[in-house]
Amino acid sequence: MSPQPTTRIPEILKTHESSLLNEWVREQTPHLASQRGRISDADLREQSREFLSLFQQAAQRGRLDTLQDPAWREVLELLNGISQSRAKQGFTPAQTANFVISLKRPFFARLNQEYAKDGAGLAEETWRATVLLDELALHTVTSHIKMREEVILRQQEEMLELSTPVVKLWDGILALPMIGTLDSARTQVVMESLLQRIVETGADVAIIDITGVPTVDTLVAQHLLKTVTAARLMGAECIISGIRPQIAQTIVHLGVELGDVITKATLADAFAVALQRRGLAMTRAAGR
Amino acid sequence: MDRIPILKMGNILLVTIQVDMHDRLALALQEDLTERISTTGARGVLIDISSLEIVDSFIGRMFSNIAAMARVLDAATVVVGMRPAVAITLVELGLSLPGVRTALDVDRGMELLRVSDERNPVVHVAGTEDGGALGAS
Amino acid sequence: MPSELHKQMEIRTSSDVVTVRQATRALAERTGLSLVDQTKLVTAASELARNTLDYGGGGTVQVEALENGVRRGVRLIFEDQGPGIANVQEALKDGFTTGGGLGLGLGGARRLVNEFDIESTPGQGTRVTIARWK
Numbered sequence: 001m002s003p004q005p006t007t008r009i010p011e012i013l014k015t016h017e018s019s020l021l022n023e024w025v026r027e028q029t030p031h032l033a034s035q036r037g038r039i040s041d042a043d044l045r046e047q048s049r050e051f052l053s054l055f056q057q058a059a060q061r062g063r064l065d066t067l068q069d070p071a072w073r074e075v076l077e078l079l080n081g082i083s084q085s086r087a088k089q090g091f092t093p094a095q096t097a098n099f100v101i102s103l104k105r106p107f108f109a110r111l112n113q114e115y116a117k118d119g120a121g122l123a124e125e126t127w128r129a130t131v132l133l134d135e136l137a138l139h140t141v142t143s144h145i146k147m148r149e150e151v152i153l154r155q156q157e158e159m160l161e162l163s164t165p166v167v168k169l170w171d172g173i174l175a176l177p178m179i180g181t182l183d184s185a186r187t188q189v190v191m192e193s194l195l196q197r198i199v200e201t202g203a204d205v206a207i208i209d210i211t212g213v214p215t216v217d218t219l220v221a222q223h224l225l226k227t228v229t230a231a232r233l234m235g236a237e238c239i240i241s242g243i244r245p246q247i248a249q250t251i252v253h254l255g256v257e258l259g260d261v262i263t264k265a266t267l268a269d270a271f272a273v274a275l276q277r278r279g280l281a282m283t284r285a286a287g288r
Numbered sequence: 289m290d291r292i293p294i295l296k297m298g299n300i301l302l303v304t305i306q307v308d309m310h311d312r313l314a315l316a317l318q319e320d321l322t323e324r325i326s327t328t329g330a331r332g333v334l335i336d337i338s339s340l341e342i343v344d345s346f347i348g349r350m351f352s353n354i355a356a357m358a359r360v361l362d363a364a365t366v367v368v369g370m371r372p373a374v375a376i377t378l379v380e381l382g383l384s385l386p387g388v389r390t391a392l393d394v395d396r397g398m399e400l401l402r403v404s405d406e407r408n409p410v411v412h413v414a415g416t417e418d419g420g421a422l423g424a425s
Numbered sequence: 426m427p428s429e430l431h432k433q434m435e436i437r438t439s440s441d442v443v444t445v446r447q448a449t450r451a452l453a454e455r456t457g458l459s460l461v462d463q464t465k466l467v468t469a470a471s472e473l474a475r476n477t478l479d480y481g482g483g484g485t486v487q488v489e490a491l492e493n494g495v496r497r498g499v500r501l502i503f504e505d506q507g508p509g510i511a512n513v514q515e516a517l518k519d520g521f522t523t524g525g526g527l528g529l530g531l532g533g534a535r536r537l538v539n540e541f542d543i544e545s546t547p548g549q550g551t552r553v554t555i556a557r558w559k
Binding site: 308309310311312341342343344345372373374376377380381382383 | 442443461465467
């Protein structure tokens, strides 16, 4: 490992900490002006103050040429926290990166002051500082994007759950009314949750109703069949109901083998079969 | 080597698999069950796999072998409690467990064996290459 | 790199196959794979570990956590110096019950993972690489 080149960055940060903070906060404010109300002045100041303090400590203790150095861990964690909360508040990645980038102008001004007579030294330190701050800014962007992706994923899952409820029709009989176009990913998730519900409720019959599904492609048909087979392996029986004429045509056309999977035209028919399987029968009340 | 315990309940042998079995343990179970069916004249074997997180082709074949050997000795076999993730994986693997009937839990498994005791033919899980539908009950 | 994220294990006995399953499960869980994906990967690992033992005369497996940008996954590399497979295409065909695929279950294992690669030279050995991504 090459020896740390001498640098006055940590010292300069320490000496000018409070004036740097003031200028930096002022520097950020115009960018956030359009976002007024999403982050309070007090919060902004506190975040900036904390960053500067940790930044100074890390620069003191660790290497300036790599963020992998353990000394930077706390700074990176702070940035993760800030970019994630900004992501949640609706800021763009660029706006969040600007948190770090806007530190450049005030900091370079200080460097300029301290290295007034030393052109080479100024160039070297400025380069060092800009590379470091750029890396930190990029880190916030990555963190920000990751957070957004997690939010989107969670929203997708919630939508999926809401859009395909598994309903208990009777003791031991579940129904899964599917509505809308099915894509491979959605079908897979829904099927997994059906199998899980079968175990949880101890249902040995599950009716998958596809009345509300306009079209089915090979992949989806295969997923349906796989689900039926998996349910069988677990000891439950699936009935597929609500197959529209177009879907029936597609299934035959695609050459999908339904084998001996029970299919019924309507959910009602399927329910009757399910009751039968469970040895139940409906009787009319006396006097009607 | 530890062996998996086999309980006798009436004329049914009950096995609960709770450990991640290595192959020799699985083979020992097969042997032990065959012997116990023979000596006790049991009419049914119930294997509870609700604790099993993994069923690979070896274990799958073990179940089929047990079912086949039990059948020769005039006993039926039911495997109960398969977890959804295991079922999904088995389907993807293309394993169909021929000759093995399944049920959701021990209660239903016992019910199946009781019904089967009334001299029903052993049935195949539908969807295998040998064809065959679920037997009448 | 921390040792739990990259492990090499011997496959010499049937107990080793269990150890491989458990190590794969632990790493898959740690990587954040869903329960179904974990199960698929561990099952594939079990199949391949068994092949290494039964047909390869014993060998090794490397279990590794992967990170590709924001994507995370698990990779396993099974290696043996056994007899090798003469006809890989034939081996990849399905069929536990029909007896096709040479009984190696490679076709099935392939369906359980996102990435599958096999190199084999008769008389020299076999190397199978599988990976599952989150």
